[in-house]
Amino acid sequence: MAGRVCCGLIPHLELARRPELTGAPAVVGGGDGRVLAASAEAMAAGVRPGLTLRQAEALCPAAAIVGADPVATSRLAERIAAQLYDLAPEVEVRLDGRAWLDLTGLPLPGRAIAAARRCLRAAAGVEPRLGLAAGPFAAALAATRARPGRLLQVEDVPAFLSPLPVAELDLDAEQLERLDLLGLRTLGAVAALGPRQLESQLGKAGRTAALLARGEEPLPLAPWRPLLVPGARCQLEPPVDDREALLFVARGLCGDLAGALGDRGAGARKVRVRLGVEDAPEESRESVVRHPLSSAAELFGLVSSWLREWRPAAPVTEVTIEVPELEAAGRRQLRLWMGGDGSAEEVRAALERLQDRHGVEVALAVRRALGTSPLAGQRHLLVPA
Amino acid sequence: MPREKLQHAIGAIHVRFGGHALVHAARLPAARPWPTGLPAVDRLSGIGGLPRGRVSVLQGALGAGKLSLALAVLATATREHAHAVVIDRRHRRFDPWIPDRMGADLGALTVVRPPTPAVAGEAAVALARAGAGFTLVLEELPEPALGPLESAAARSGSVVLVVAVGGGRALAHASSLTLELELLGWEPARGRLAGPRSVLRCVKNKLAAPGAEAELVLRYPRGPRLPGAEWPREVERTPAGVVEPWPGASAAV
Numbered sequence: 001m002a003g004r005v006c007c008g009l010i011p012h013l014e015l016a017r018r019p020e021l022t023g024a025p026a027v028v029g030g031g032d033g034r035v036l037a038a039s040a041e042a043m044a045a046g047v048r049p050g051l052t053l054r055q056a057e058a059l060c061p062a063a064a065i066v067g068a069d070p071v072a073t074s075r076l077a078e079r080i081a082a083q084l085y086d087l088a089p090e091v092e093v094r095l096d097g098r099a100w101l102d103l104t105g106l107p108l109p110g111r112a113i114a115a116a117r118r119c120l121r122a123a124a125g126v127e128p129r130l131g132l133a134a135g136p137f138a139a140a141l142a143a144t145r146a147r148p149g150r151l152l153q154v155e156d157v158p159a160f161l162s163p164l165p166v167a168e169l170d171l172d173a174e175q176l177e178r179l180d181l182l183g184l185r186t187l188g189a190v191a192a193l194g195p196r197q198l199e200s201q202l203g204k205a206g207r208t209a210a211l212l213a214r215g216e217e218p219l220p221l222a223p224w225r226p227l228l229v230p231g232a233r234c235q236l237e238p239p240v241d242d243r244e245a246l247l248f249v250a251r252g253l254c255g256d257l258a259g260a261l262g263d264r265g266a267g268a269r270k271v272r273v274r275l276g277v278e279d280a281p282e283e284s285r286e287s288v289v290r291h292p293l294s295s296a297a298e299l300f301g302l303v304s305s306w307l308r309e310w311r312p313a314a315p316v317t318e319v320t321i322e323v324p325e326l327e328a329a330g331r332r333q334l335r336l337w338m339g340g341d342g343s344a345e346e347v348r349a350a351l352e353r354l355q356d357r358h359g360v361e362v363a364l365a366v367r368r369a370l371g372t373s374p375l376a377g378q379r380h381l382l383v384p385a
Numbered sequence: 386m387p388r389e390k391l392q393h394a395i396g397a398i399h400v401r402f403g404g405h406a407l408v409h410a411a412r413l414p415a416a417r418p419w420p421t422g423l424p425a426v427d428r429l430s431g432i433g434g435l436p437r438g439r440v441s442v443l444q445g446a447l448g449a450g451k452l453s454l455a456l457a458v459l460a461t462a463t464r465e466h467a468h469a470v471v472i473d474r475r476h477r478r479f480d481p482w483i484p485d486r487m488g489a490d491l492g493a494l495t496v497v498r499p500p501t502p503a504v505a506g507e508a509a510v511a512l513a514r515a516g517a518g519f520t521l522v523l524e525e526l527p528e529p530a531l532g533p534l535e536s537a538a539a540r541s542g543s544v545v546l547v548v549a550v551g552g553g554r555a556l557a558h559a560s561s562l563t564l565e566l567e568l569l570g571w572e573p574a575r576g577r578l579a580g581p582r583s584v585l586r587c588v589k590n591k592l593a594a595p596g597a598e599a600e601l602v603l604r605y606p607r608g609p610r611l612p613g614a615e616w617p618r619e620v621e622r623t624p625a626g627v628v629e630p631w632p633g634a635s636a637a638v
Contacts, residue, residue, distance in 0.1 A: 248401075297515075347467070347512060347515045347517045351495060351497075353511065354497065354504075354507075358499065358500060361498065362500070362504070363498075364495065364498060365495060367491070368485070368491065371485075376480045376482055379481075379482050379485075380485065382496055
């Protein structure tokens, strides 16, 4: 396989996180009163990022203009990156809807590409365009030219890049005009000129542009790394054997951890509590939770249930709460912009925890069955929630 | 000097237990009602509905109509909250048929069937803490769960309604609003038993004056509830307490 980097292309994440705008002309306005992103339908009407919103409205009066939410969008990017990270060790997700996976060394790259397609489709609600090439730049350009849901694999990168317009390079308008004046209108022409010559004209950006046009990929991926949250710890002097005091300390630690998780937009998939006890080996307990915990109440709900049953061998000298496995909690924030019951996610998480502890039949959803049956038990079905 | 000591003590409480542990009376938030859509219940509560963030109790003797009234409230809750939860022991076999007939949105309804009272308490506390919009408890909760249930509901603003036959002292203590149903008799219709006729009385209210009462006919649902139909039907009472027949209905028993 010639290519090693796969690029998936979905709409700008500001649009991707609003499935209700799919298929309709829509414009996302940035804080500066300019267009941050536009849907394909709005782009077809001439709207481009960078235009003022007034210009966009004039070009496409039917477009729905919505405000940007950088926090929610970056959380969505985190969530996508976390899912892609399960497929490849080097991934990058950008807010403009481009996501890359470095497939180098993967034994089954085809399977990773298929899984990435499913992941992006689930995140954006539309089929992603996929490109496969030797580097991220060529892969992204291949993706823009692929059909939705299909993969465009580039075998000969210089030949693929050569006829493409210089507008594909990440240069500002003045630099592009300069290239136009020099008669350099395709990447092939830029590649032929050479990096040193172009650097003398455009500076460092020129050198980078020339290398990109040659397919040498001077810009590596900025790989996403999973979130890390250090544990919260409290030393107790003198040692404590009072359960209420331990619960009080644990509540504070859970609050600290929840703050750290909130800063990183993460939820805990695994929670571990360690108790240092006087003149005895440390005691610990840990559990994987099905639904990531991110609030202090959720964390303390789990930790306090352990502490209430815990019988330490001796007075406790130290309490440590760790969250060794995290998950981006972006989807937990969906409720912030979906409206409705603000705690729906927490309620579902609480029900799942009850099912984990006492069996799935402890929480049941109601489904209509034989509504006219004279037997009460046949009218509705109760199935695990 | 005593004032400084008092401020010091208040500061210590805030540091140790949080700012919500000690609040000046003038800064206490007003009770927020959740209108049940049942005029009699809303009126008797004194605030226009069941209080959010509090534990309410519906009690009375067997057959007085507690469950029917509670299920009517549940049906409203399923339409107005993302999550309405019924906590019911396995052997009691809560039947969703009645709330369904009353127009409940079954998609928002979750039935929790705990194997033991302790698990029922744990479930009630966990769901109230998580912020379930409405929790209907058809189970005697253990005393140790009532305190955490109160505080969990207070933090999340969840509406908790407990249906109890008698209710112990601990439940009475935890309750902010206690409504009691007393069976007066049975309502006949076309030669059949239509439902109980009961007095609904507010016997405890931390948020408004208690003591109000209303007389209700709680007809068992036999068909789909029509939009706008009054249920339960409230019977006007004369000052002397004499039951007057509702216009167009059969005479009171």
